[in-house]
Amino acid sequence: MTSAPLAAVTGAEGFIGSHLTEALVASGHRVRAMAQYNSFSSYGWLETLPSDVLDQVEIVLGDVRDPGSVRGLLDGADCAYHLAALIAIPYSYQAPHSYVDTNVTGTLNVLEAVRALGTPRLVHTSTSETYGTARTVPITEDHPINTQSPYAASKAGGDRLADSYHASFGTPVVTLRPFNTFGPRQSMRAVIPTVIGQVAAGQRTITLGDLRPTRDFTFVEDTARAFLAVGTAAAEQVVGRTFNAGTGGEISVGDLVALIGKVMDAPLDVQEDSARLRPAASEVMRLVADATRLTTATGWRPASTLEEGLARTARWFTDPANLARYKTGIYNI
Numbered sequence: 001m002t003s004a005p006l007a008a009v010t011g012a013e014g015f016i017g018s019h020l021t022e023a024l025v026a027s028g029h030r031v032r033a034m035a036q037y038n039s040f041s042s043y044g045w046l047e048t049l050p051s052d053v054l055d056q057v058e059i060v061l062g063d064v065r066d067p068g069s070v071r072g073l074l075d076g077a078d079c080a081y082h083l084a085a086l087i088a089i090p091y092s093y094q095a096p097h098s099y100v101d102t103n104v105t106g107t108l109n110v111l112e113a114v115r116a117l118g119t120p121r122l123v124h125t126s127t128s129e130t131y132g133t134a135r136t137v138p139i140t141e142d143h144p145i146n147t148q149s150p151y152a153a154s155k156a157g158g159d160r161l162a163d164s165y166h167a168s169f170g171t172p173v174v175t176l177r178p179f180n181t182f183g184p185r186q187s188m189r190a191v192i193p194t195v196i197g198q199v200a201a202g203q204r205t206i207t208l209g210d211l212r213p214t215r216d217f218t219f220v221e222d223t224a225r226a227f228l229a230v231g232t233a234a235a236e237q238v239v240g241r242t243f244n245a246g247t248g249g250e251i252s253v254g255d256l257v258a259l260i261g262k263v264m265d266a267p268l269d270v271q272e273d274s275a276r277l278r279p280a281a282s283e284v285m286r287l288v289a290d291a292t293r294l295t296t297a298t299g300w301r302p303a304s305t306l307e308e309g310l311a312r313t314a315r316w317f318t319d320p321a322n323l324a325r326y327k328t329g330i331y332n333i
């Protein structure tokens with residue numbers, strides 16, 4: 001009998017990482033999951049997973065900024081998924097050094113561990129923010145990189161290191177570049193939980209930043225399947241390559257609020273909060289994905305429409321036990 005493959009996941013306790021952990025277990029993997037070391041011994045969203053999932057998950061506290069911690073996580077793994085990152089754009093204006101430490105040096109530590117241990121595959125996580133405002137649409141992987149925030153710059157730094165390790169050492173790395181992802185467990189730093197959370201808390205006047213930018217929103221279970229697709233595809237299809245993951249759809253923040261109002265059956269007014277506006281040259285005005293490369297290489301396609309995903313997300317956030325985990329009354333950065 002062959003034992004189940006072991007996947008090592010950084011950022012496993014976070015939003016996408018916890019869904020990826022579930023998807024890996026559902027597809028027959030064991031998971032060694034890193035939750036960032038903290039004094040509460042909190043395992044983040046992993047604590048909420050069903051016990052039959054957790055039976056297949058070994059949770060370790062660690063930090064991607066520490067090379068030994070990463071090496072311990074990856075030791076013996078058949079595949080590594082590197083999702084750990086600082087992700088909020090507003091906080092990257094305030095704390096850029098920690099973004100470089102986590103997103104650049106942390107990625108370097110993961111690449112070094114993969115190289116030293118001979119890990120057969122690494123899936124590195126990029127972001128559509130590295131493209132900046134679209135110059136051509138839909139955005140293919142050949143679109144120029146234009147980093148408009150310290151967050152985007154730090155993620156692009158990690159991407160470039162991943163590319164360089166493949167070129168220099170043959171490190172078997174695949175880069176997945178998700179466009180905006182949404183769903184249950186997302187933090188209120190992102191726009192969809194911000195709106196749904198305020199509605200679920202009984203507000204009908206929603207406080208937001210700029211309503212004009214457009215985004216391509218992918219439901220989190222589809223994003224998790226995209227990770228699995230590049231993590232398990234034949235090496236010659238994916239290794240050394242970068243793949244967009246997005247739906248090809250596009251909606252402005254203003255229209256998104258109206259759609260959420262419709263899905264949640266709540267008439268909404270929007271109040272612009274100047275504290276939430278980004279410096280004009282830093283705001284990414286338009287993102288829409290061309291994921292043809294991913295579909296061609298792996299067969300991946302999104303399964304949920306935006307409306308279906310919003311309805312599922314709204315149901316989850318309106319459960320009082322889930323909403324109680326959030327601070328809906330403040331601007332979460």
Ligand SMILES: NC(=O)c1ccc[n+]([C@@H]2O[C@H](COP(=O)([O-])OP(=O)(O)OC[C@H]3O[C@@H](n4cnc5c(N)ncnc54)[C@H](O)[C@@H]3O)[C@@H](O)[C@H]2O)c1
Pocket residue numbers: 010011012013014015016017034035036037044062063064065082083084085086087102106125126127128155177178179180181182187
């Ligand atoms: N959410 C999106 O729309 C989106 C879109 C594109 C790319 N991404 C990327 O997907 C990945 C996951 O993002 P998410 O939305 O789930 O965010 P998240 O904040 O929920 O998850 C990130 C996780 O990384 C962990 N982490 C941070 N610093 C760490 C450190 N020093 N050591 C170990 N762990 C650390 C955090 O504790 C957190 O659980 C990130 O790499 C992000 O850049 C997200």
